[in-house]
Amino acid sequence: MQRLHQLGIPFCDITGMYLTHHHSDHVVGFPDLWLTGWIGRPWGKRSTPLDVWGPQGTRQMMEHLPQAFAVDLRVRSRSYPPEGAKLVPHEIKEGVVFDQDGIQVSAFEVDHGGEELPAEFVFTPDEVEFYLIDFKKGVEFKAYSDNQLPHVKAVAIESDREFGLSILQRLDAELSRRGELYRKAAVQDD
Secondary structure (H helix, E strand, O other), X not given: OHXXXXXOOOHXXXXXXXXXXXXXXXXXXXXXXXXXXXXXXXXXOOOOOEXXXXXXXXXXXXXXXXXXXXXXXXHHOOOOOHHHHOEEEEEOOOEEEEEEOOEEEXXXXXXXOOEEEEEXXXXXXXXXXXXXXXXXXXXXXXXXXXXXXXOEEEEEOOOOHXXXXXXXXXXXXXXXXXXXXXXXXXXXXX
């Protein structure tokens, strides 16, 4: 949410969300995005349901969240459109889960620390590049060193800090270049 705020993107403009898996460190901020995007603040006022795509268990999570926040929802529904607080779950399976306007998102199984997870998401290789840098023992990204994902531009296991810093500097320079292009083109969030 901090990054959305920094980019000037109102939380109510988020009308769909992909959950890659249900580890707490990946979903704990979701209720804040969901409810803050609904309530009537400058960053809120969502008036339509929020679609949520994710692996098996997403439907159960989306059905129970409103129960956990029932008092808040009941009180705030007096002032804000109840439709904006609705959650619409979509459980997905491996394969293409989104293909629209040249953007394609696929789900595939990944072993994430010994736990078989039903989905991780990727864009096409033309739209996203992965630079996987591990300064520790190579545990986090070792599985990708043998995998032939076309998105992966670098897999660095047990990397030295100078190499990692050079990659981060390159990515920062690219973000700055793109930001300047957006400024010159007067691109605005609507």
